[in-house]
Amino acid sequence: MPATITRREQNKTAITGIPKELAVKAGSRLEPAPLDPEQVIIDLTPSPKTLPSLENFGFGENKTDHMLVCTYDSITGWAAPEIKPYGPLSLDPASSCLQYATSVFEGMKAYLGPDGEIRLFRPELNMQRLANSAARVALPQFDQDALLTLIKRLVTVDARWIPAAPGYSLYLRPTMIGTRSAFGVTPSDSAILYVVCAPAGPYFRSGVKPISLLAGGEGVRAWPGGTGGHKVASNYSPGFVPQIAAAKQGYDQILWLFGDDRRVTEAGAMNFFIVVKREDDENEIDIITPPLDGTILPGITRSSCISLLQSHSTDELTLSHIPSSHRIHVHERILTMPEIAKWYSQGRVLEAFTVGTGVVVAPVGKIGFEGLEIVFPKYVENGGFGPVTKGIMERLLDIQFGRREWKGWSVRCD
Amino acid sequence: MPATITRREQNKTAITGIPKELAVKAGSRLEPAPLDPEQVIIDLTPSPKTLPSLENFGFGENKTDHMLVCTYDSITGWAAPEIKPYGPLSLDPASSCLQYATSVFEGMKAYLGPDGEIRLFRPELNMQRLANSAARVALPQFDQDALLTLIKRLVTVDARWIPAAPGYSLYLRPTMIGTRSAFGVTPSDSAILYVVCAPAGPYFRSGVKPISLLAGGEGVRAWPGGTGGHKVASNYSPGFVPQIAAAKQGYDQILWLFGDDRRVTEAGAMNFFIVVKREDDENEIDIITPPLDGTILPGITRSSCISLLQSHSTDELTLSHIPSSHRIHVHERILTMPEIAKWYSQGRVLEAFTVGTGVVVAPVGKIGFEGLEIVFPKYVENGGFGPVTKGIMERLLDIQFGRREWKGWSVRCD
Numbered sequence: 001m002p003a004t005i006t007r008r009e010q011n012k013t014a015i016t017g018i019p020k021e022l023a024v025k026a027g028s029r030l031e032p033a034p035l036d037p038e039q040v041i042i043d044l045t046p047s048p049k050t051l052p053s054l055e056n057f058g059f060g061e062n063k064t065d066h067m068l069v070c071t072y073d074s075i076t077g078w079a080a081p082e083i084k085p086y087g088p089l090s091l092d093p094a095s096s097c098l099q100y101a102t103s104v105f106e107g108m109k110a111y112l113g114p115d116g117e118i119r120l121f122r123p124e125l126n127m128q129r130l131a132n133s134a135a136r137v138a139l140p141q142f143d144q145d146a147l148l149t150l151i152k153r154l155v156t157v158d159a160r161w162i163p164a165a166p167g168y169s170l171y172l173r174p175t176m177i178g179t180r181s182a183f184g185v186t187p188s189d190s191a192i193l194y195v196v197c198a199p200a201g202p203y204f205r206s207g208v209k210p211i212s213l214l215a216g217g218e219g220v221r222a223w224p225g226g227t228g229g230h231k232v233a234s235n236y237s238p239g240f241v242p243q244i245a246a247a248k249q250g251y252d253q254i255l256w257l258f259g260d261d262r263r264v265t266e267a268g269a270m271n272f273f274i275v276v277k278r279e280d281d282e283n284e285i286d287i288i289t290p291p292l293d294g295t296i297l298p299g300i301t302r303s304s305c306i307s308l309l310q311s312h313s314t315d316e317l318t319l320s321h322i323p324s325s326h327r328i329h330v331h332e333r334i335l336t337m338p339e340i341a342k343w344y345s346q347g348r349v350l351e352a353f354t355v356g357t358g359v360v361v362a363p364v365g366k367i368g369f370e371g372l373e374i375v376f377p378k379y380v381e382n383g384g385f386g387p388v389t390k391g392i393m394e395r396l397l398d399i400q401f402g403r404r405e406w407k408g409w410s411v412r413c414d
Numbered sequence: 415m416p417a418t419i420t421r422r423e424q425n426k427t428a429i430t431g432i433p434k435e436l437a438v439k440a441g442s443r444l445e446p447a448p449l450d451p452e453q454v455i456i457d458l459t460p461s462p463k464t465l466p467s468l469e470n471f472g473f474g475e476n477k478t479d480h481m482l483v484c485t486y487d488s489i490t491g492w493a494a495p496e497i498k499p500y501g502p503l504s505l506d507p508a509s510s511c512l513q514y515a516t517s518v519f520e521g522m523k524a525y526l527g528p529d530g531e532i533r534l535f536r537p538e539l540n541m542q543r544l545a546n547s548a549a550r551v552a553l554p555q556f557d558q559d560a561l562l563t564l565i566k567r568l569v570t571v572d573a574r575w576i577p578a579a580p581g582y583s584l585y586l587r588p589t590m591i592g593t594r595s596a597f598g599v600t601p602s603d604s605a606i607l608y609v610v611c612a613p614a615g616p617y618f619r620s621g622v623k624p625i626s627l628l629a630g631g632e633g634v635r636a637w638p639g640g641t642g643g644h645k646v647a648s649n650y651s652p653g654f655v656p657q658i659a660a661a662k663q664g665y666d667q668i669l670w671l672f673g674d675d676r677r678v679t680e681a682g683a684m685n686f687f688i689v690v691k692r693e694d695d696e697n698e699i700d701i702i703t704p705p706l707d708g709t710i711l712p713g714i715t716r717s718s719c720i721s722l723l724q725s726h727s728t729d730e731l732t733l734s735h736i737p738s739s740h741r742i743h744v745h746e747r748i749l750t751m752p753e754i755a756k757w758y759s760q761g762r763v764l765e766a767f768t769v770g771t772g773v774v775v776a777p778v779g780k781i782g783f784e785g786l787e788i789v790f791p792k793y794v795e796n797g798g799f800g801p802v803t804k805g806i807m808e809r810l811l812d813i814q815f816g817r818r819e820w821k822g823w824s825v826r827c828d
Contacts, residue, residue, distance in 0.1 A: 184474060
C-alpha cells in the first residue's frame with residue numbers, strides 16, 4: 001500500500017498514544033478512532049488580530065484568529081482535534097482535493113443575541129448535510145454531535161469576532177478535503193476536516209437593492225445522477241463563466257434552468273421562491289419552490305422558509321406584513337419559466353425571493369428570460385420587499401438572533 | 415478590493431523588480447507580466463531521494479525530486495517561475511481551489527528513447543487543453559510555449575527519474591489551482607500553476623488482463639452545458655462512489671452512458687473504441703468512438719488513434735497485426751449500448767479498447783449492460799489483444815519512445 005506511506009510520513013499525529021506504525025501492524029484488531037471533542041488540543045494565538053471595522057469587510061474576507069483542524073486516516077481514524085491559530089494548510093501538490101475536487105463544505109452562522117448569548121441556527125442540519133456530502137465523494141464519516149461540540153468550542157474561542165451590530169454575524173465554513181497524494185483516480189483514504197470563520201455583514205449594506213436574475217444561459221448547473229443535491233466543491237467553479245456572462249448582460253445572478261421544459265432549479269447559489277395569486281381569487285396565494293429532485297441543494301434556509309410559511313397557513317404563527325385576508329399555500333413542485341412568464345402576462349406574479357445562509361432572504365427585482373423582462377412590483381414602503389418576503393425574512397432573523405424562540409431551531413453555543 | 419490584500423501579503427514575490435505595492439499604484443500603466451521561462455529560478459534539492467525500485471511503484475505514488483511552481487496575480491501577472499525541491503504547497507484554508515474546485519490539470523509523459531533522448535508526446539496539445547480547461551473555470555491564461563519550455567526544463571532536471579526499462583516513463587501532472595481566499599462564489603483572481611512528476615510503470619505489469627466495464631450505473635459523468643469536455647478537477651470525485659459500486663459487482667471501470675438512448679461516453683477516465691465487422695462483408699471493419707459533443711474529454715491518445723487508423727485506412731502507414739484483407743473505416747459518431755448489444759447478438763463485435771495517457775491502450779475483456787455480458791474474444795496469441803488493439807498500441811508506443819518518427823508527434827526535451 002505505498003500510497004499511504006507519503007501521507008503517513010507527513011502526518012505523524014498519533015492518536016490514543018499508539019504510533020501509526022504499530023496501528024498498521026495491529027491490522028484489524030485496532031478500530032479507527034472516532035472524532036472525539038474531549039481530546040481537543042487548544043493552542044491560542046499569541047498575537048490576536050485587530051478587529052476589522054464594520055464598514056470594511058465583505059463576505060468571508062477577514063478570517064478570525066483560530067481554526068478547527070481534524071485529520072483522518074483510514075487506518076488510525078480521527079486524530080485529536082486541534083483549535084489553533086488561523087493559518088495556511090500544508091498540502092501535497094498531488095492531493096486528491098486539488099486534483100480531483102475531493103472537497104465538500106457547509107455554510108453556517110453564529111449570531112449574538114440581545115441577551116448576549118451566541119446561537120447557531122439548526123446546526124444539526126448542517127452536520128447531517130456535511131456527512132451526506134462527504135459520502136457523495138467517498139470522504140469519511142464522522143460523529144456529527146462531536147463536530148458540533150467542536151464548532152461550538154471554536155465559536156466560543158473566537159467570540160469577540162461576532163459583531164454586536166444589528167444584522168451582523170460570524171460566518172462559519174466547515175470544510176472536508178481529501179488528502180491522498182497519488183494520481184490514481186480513486187477515493188481518498190485520508191482527509192482533513194476543518195472549520196474557519198469570518199465575520200459577515202448584512203447582505204444589503206446600503207439599502208435594499210432587489211437582485212436581478214438571468215434565467216438560463218449556456219451553462220447547466222446540475223443533472224440527475226450528478227452532485228447538484230449535495231454541497232460539494234465541484235458544483236461551484238463550473239458556474240463562474242456563466243456568471244460572468246450574466247453580469248455582462250447586467251444581471252446579478254443566474255437563475256439556473258434544467259431540461260426541455262426550462263424548469264427553475266437554483267438562483268446563483270441560493271434557493272428560489274415565487275409568490276403568485278390565483279386567477280379566480282386574489283386572496284388565495286400560492287408560494288412555490290422547486291422540489292428536491294437531486295439537482296437542487298437542500299437548503300436549510302429553504303426548509304425553514306417552507307416550514308414557517310406552512311405554520312402561517314395553519315395559524316400556528318402569524319408572519320408580519322402578510323395581509324390577514326391572504327390565504328397562503330406552500331408548494332414544493334416543478335416550476336418552469338414558461339409558467340412564470342404566463343402568470344406574469346396575467347398580472348398574477350406578486351413577489352419572488354431567494355434564500356440561503358449568506359443572504360438569509362433577498363427580494364428579486366427582475367428576471368430576464370429569452371428577451372422577456374419579468375419585473376416585480378416595487379414595495380417602496382417596505383424598502384423593496386414584498387409582504388411575504390419581508391414577513392419571512394423578519395421572522396427568520398428574529399429566530400436566528402434569539403429574539404424569538406421557535407421549535408428549538410436556535411441553539412445556544414455554551 | 416480587500417479580497418486581494420490577504421493574498422498579496424502571502425505572496426510577496428515581486429516580478430521584474432517592481433514591488434507589488436508600486437504595481438498596484440501604477441494602475442493600468444503596468445501590464446500584468448507574462449509567464450517567462452527566462453526568469454526561472456532553479457533551486458536544486460540538497461538531498462536527492464533514492465530512486466524507487468521498478469517493482470515498487472504504482473501510478474503516481476513516488477514523486478521526483480523537484481517541481482515547477484508559477485504563481486499568478488491578476489494585477490502583477492505571472493511571477494518568476496521556480497523549479498524547486500518537491501514539497502507541500504502552503505494554501506489558505508479558504509482558497510478557491512479547496513472551496514469551489516477551481517482546479518484543472520493535464521496528464522503527460524516523458525519517455526526515454528533507445529537513443530538516450532528524452533521525448534514528450536504531442537505536448538503542445540496538452541498546453542492547449544490546459545489553457546481551455548483554465549478558461550472553463552475562469553482561471554488565467556498563460557503563454558503555452560513558455561510553459562512547455564519550463565516543463566522541458568523540469569524534465570531535464572529530474573531526468574534520472576525516467577526509468578530505462580521498457581514500457582516505463584515519467585508521468586507529468588501540470589495543475590492549475592485558484593488561490594483566492596475569500597468565501598464569495600466568484601472567479602479566483604490569483605492562481606498557482608505547478609507541475610509535478612512521478613515515474614510510471616507499464617499498465618499491465620504481470621501480463622495483460624483485459625479490463626471489464628460496467629455500462630451505466632447510477633451516476634452520470636457529464637452533461638451538455640457541464641464540464642465533461644474539459645480536464646477539470648470537478649469531473650473526477652463525483653465518479654468515486656459509482657466506481658466503488660462497479661467494483662463491488664466485479665468490474666474494473668464504469669462505461670459511462672448518457673441520455674435515454676444510453677449512448678456511450680467515456681470508460682472510467684479513458685476514451686472508448688469498438689471494432690465491428692459489417693453484416694454483408696467480413697473484411698469491412700468499422701472502428702467507432704463517440705464524438706466530442708462536450709460530454710467527452712478530447713483525449714490526445716484518442717485523437718492520435720483516430721489519426722493513425724485513418725492513415726492505415728488510406729495506406730499512408732501500415733499497422734502491424736491487422737490482416738491485410740481488412741479494410742478499416744474510422745468513425746466518430748454516437749454509439750449506443752443497445753447498438754453494441756445488437757451487433758454482439760449478430761456475432762459482429764470483434765474488439766473494444768480504451769485509450770488514455772496513463773494506460774496508452776488497454777483491451778476490453780467484457781462489458782456488463784443491464785444483465786447482459788458482452789464478452790470479447792480472447793486473442794491468446796497476442797496476450798489478450800485483438801489485432802487492431804495490438805496494432806495501434808505498438809505503433810503508439812513506437813512513436814512515443816522515439817523508435818519511429820511520425821509527423822513530429824514526438825518532441826525532444828532538449
